[in-house]
Amino acid sequence: MSFSxxxxxxxxxxxxxxDGLGPLLxxxxxxxxxxxxxxxxxxxxTRGLTLAAREPxxxxxxxxxxxxxLAxxxxxxxxxxxxxxxxxxxGLELEATIKGEAAAFGRRARGLLVKAATYHGLKVKESGGRWTAEVVLDI
Amino acid sequence: MDPRIKRLDAFRLEIPPGYKQGMNGPAIVYADEAVAALIEPEALEQAANTATLPGLAGAALAMPDIHTGYGFPIGGVAAFDARDGVISPGGVGYDINCGVRLLASSLEAKDLAAGLEKLASALYARVPAGVGAGGGIRLGKRDREAPLLKGAAWAVERGFGRPEDLRRIESGGALPGADPGEVSGRALERGRDQLGTLGSGNHFLEVQEVTDVYDEAAARAYGLFKGQAAVMLHTGSRGLGHQVCTDFIEVMRRAAARYGIPLADQQLAAAPFRSTEGQRYFGAMQAAANYAWANRQALTALVREAFEAALGLGEAALGLRLVYDVAHNIAKFEEHKVDGEARKLIVHRKGATRAFAPGHPELPAAYAAAGQPVIIPGDMGRCSYVLAGTARAMKETFGSACHGAGRLMSRHEAVRRARGRRIADELAAKGIIVFSSGRETLSEEMPEAYKDVDAVVGVVAGAGIARRVARLRPLAVIKG
Structure with a gap:
């Protein structure tokens, strides 16, 4: 599992x-x-999320x-x-548990302000049990 | 460049309707040879994609600051018939009514020199900026809808700024069709404490000096003179507007399928303007636009306070009169002539500025002869411009011009190229003071990350869709 x-x-x-859609997310x-x-x-x-969608x-x-x-x-x-x-x-239903830190921007160095995730050039696919994703964010 | 793209003249390219299946008209790109060489092929594809949406009036347009966006390119203008055309959140963008305003002081830049560091520090202290920076005006539950309905006037009623400011804002700083009921609870939550905040990324506050005046009569009408100190600020509807776009991209994806609108790109998701979905988005988008005008109005008051505190001068001595405020991410209901016929249109300007000609009834009386001020920020190391709208813009571009320099390199690439350099020191060597809250912001936003705004404005002026009035250079820059 990795991201860049x-x-x-x-x-x-x-x-x-x-190695799965859940771990990919x-x-x-x-x-x-x-x-x-x-x-x-x-x-x-901790924050819990439940979401539905038609496809990955x-x-x-x-x-x-x-x-x-949340951010x-x-x-x-x-x-x-x-x-x-x-x-x-x-379709698909996601249940997720996110662990993290609230009010983090007051304590942490600030990076990019992400406005939204987009459908632009979106790629999410599975091949041989391996899931890959590429998502473009509006900054 | 694709050989099917034809050069029409020194400043215009045409992507013909046969370039891509489903195009309902051509796409016209404003670019000379030098600017055209900098345009990404994907941005040109997006300009052509825009022309595939139903109800296109005339041509889809791309300004010389065009670069790749989502659905529409940044720097794109497209108008759709209000009866049978569409409205698309992708034609407005996530930062609804992102825009620019210019304040003209009564001081000369040389009057600020000794106190510039103190002034920049006061601005940085008073204007909340950066990722996660709330700290603006906190809206209670009962107050949340008022700025969405009243826009800049709401801020003035709360003591942020002067009543006369409202006359110098595009559309008077409020769109009458706003429907706060279509703004989601999530959008309201994101916007709860972000009124009066600058944000991050390419948003900025700059103290500037008018270095050149090209059109004395227009400059006089706008209250600008050579050597003058001015303030430019660039921000939008913050998280509230971002969430409105996010919410309605989902609504429009479903609507496009329901109405059988073919989408060359998912981010072009659209609905007929007269449909329920189209009207819901138009109401929400106008509410977010009004929030953005309230935001820039609140920031204006903070800027004036910072000047008074840092320089020890009162309102009369400082001036800081609002020259104009323009939106550059918006869809508006306007009437324009297309092939000689007056038509009611939904004009999408995404990274493009309204540029109405002299005599247009929407302009303040003081600007009737000069035309609408078109405020074009450049980058933090070079310069910005004030242009004026022209009759040719009314005829060719639905009264629109460019919105800035346009990005040339990605943020990652800019950070990579800035490695080992001290951007703040480089700017200081040019006499520019910079304050920034983000660790990498100055690298991401370094001047070379943008096209040369002189070249971009050269195309707009050469094509005759706006004319140069004044050029300004940065003295102090506040970034998020």
Missing amino acids: TFGTAGDAGIRAEA AELALGFAELSSPEHAEPVE GELAVRFLNELVF DSEGFLPAAAEAEVKAKDG
């Missing part, structure tokens, strides 16, 4: 890979945290937009994430 960040024309993105969460602050947050508080790409964008909301509304930055994805009603 990359630059686009005016913005930034996250690439991740993992967990890696994207860590990528989001790294872009938002170069200092690691502490896993001192949509799920990845919606999951990251949940993290954008912007309460300064919450992820330190670790566990995510499980199940098939439901012809």
Whole structure:
């Protein structure tokens, strides 16, 4: 499992890979945290998320937009994430537990202000049991 | 460049309707040879994609500061018929009503020299900036809708700024069709304490000096003179606007499927303007636009306070009169002539500035002869411009011009190239004081990360869609 960040024309993105869709989303969460602050947050508080989507790409964008909301509304930055994805009603349902730190921007060095996760150039796919993702964020 | 893209003249390229399946008209790109060489192929594809949306009026347009965006390119203008055309959140962008305003002081830049460091420090202390920086005006539950309805006037009612400021703001600083009921609880939550905050990224506050005046009559009308100290600020609707866009991209993806709108790009998701979804977005977008005007108005009051505190001068001595405030991420209901016929249109300007001609009824009386001030920020090391709208812009671009220099390199690339350099020291050597809260912000935003705004403005002026009035250089820069 791993993630990396990359630059686009005016913005930034996250690439991740993992051995399941849930772990892939967990890696994207860590990528989001790294872009938002170069200092690691502490896993001192927990947030739970439940989300539905029609397909994996949509799920990845919606999951990251949940993290954008938490970061912007309460300064919450992820330190670790566990995510499980199940098939439901012809689509997907995610249950995730995010550990991290609220009001983190007052204590941590500030990175990029992520406005949103986008569908631009979105790639989320599985091949031979290996999941990979590339998501572009509006900065 | 793709050989199918034709050069029309020294300042215009045409992407013909046959370039891509489904185009409903051409895309016109404003660029000379030098600027065209800097445009990413993907941005040109996006300009062509824009022309595939239903109800396109005339041509899709791209300004010389074009670069790749999401759905629409940044620097894109597209107008759709209000009866049978679409509205698209991707044509406005995440930072709804991101915009720029310019304040003209009564002081000359040389009057500030001794106190510039103190002034920059006072501005940095008073204006909340940076990632996660709330600290603005905290809205109670009962207050949350008022700025969304009243815009800049709400801020003035609360004591932020002067009533006369409102006359010098595009649309008077409030769009009448705002519908706060369509702004989600999440958007309101994100915007709860962000009124009166600058944000991060390319948002800034600059103390500037007017170094050149090109059009004396227009400069006089705008209250600008050579050597004058001025303040430019650039910000938008902060998290509230970002969330409105996020929410409605999802709504519009479903709507596009329902209405059978083919999407060349998911971020172009759109709905017919007259549909329920289209009207809901238009109401929410206008509410977010009004929030942005309230934000820039509140910041204006903080800037004036900082000047008074740092320089020990009163309002009369400082001036700091609002020259104008322009939106550069917005969709507006406007009437324009297309092929000689007056049509009601939804004009999307994403990274593009309204540039109405002299005599337009929406302009303040004082600017009727000069035309609308078009405020074009450059980068923090070179310069910015004030232009004026023209009749040719009304005829060709739905009264629009560029919005800035346009990014040339990614943030990652800028940080990589800035490694080992001290950007603040380099700017200090040019006499520019910089304050920034982000560790990497100065590297990401270094001057070379942007196109040369002189070249971009050269295209706009050469094409005749705006004319140069004044050029300003930065003296002190506050970044998030």
